[in-house]
Amino acid sequence: MLEFPQRGDERGHLVIVEGQQDIPFDIKRIFYIYGSDETVVRGQHANRKTEFVLINVAGSCKVKVRDGKGNEAVFLLNRPHTGIYLPKMVWKDMYDFSRDSVLLCLASEHYDAAEYIREYDEYLKFVNEEER
C-alpha cells in the first residue's frame, strides 16, 4: 500500500501523486472505473508488462492479488490518499465496489490488449514456466 502526500487546507483536500516519486514508475496511462457495484468483479487478469497503482478517489472497493504460487492478499481501498501498487504479472480481481466508487488506475504502459493474460490457467502456466 502507498500513502500519498496531502496538502489540504481550509479550502479542502489535495492529494499529490507524482510519477517516479510517489509511485515507482512514469505514468503513461490513466483510466477510471465507476458505476460498478457489489455484484461486479472486474480485473481478472495479469499483465506481462504493465505496472499499476489503484486509488479509490471516492467510495471503496477491494482488490485481491495473487501471485500464482499460492500467495494471495486482499486490500481495502477506501481512502483517497492511499493506493495499492501492483507489479507486473500479478493476478488481480477488483470487487465489492461501493455504489459511489471511483477507482482511479495509473498505468506504466499504454494499452496493449496483447500483454493482458485473461485466462487463469494460462497465467499459472506462464508463472510456472518462468521459474524453470
Ligand code: TYD
Ligand atoms: P477491462 O480490462 O476488462 O477492464 P477491467 O480491468 O477494469 O476489468 O477493459 C474493458 C474494456 O476496455 C476492454 O474492451 C478493453 C478496453 N480498454 C481499453 O481500450 N483501454 C484501456 O486502457 C483499458 C483499461 C481498457
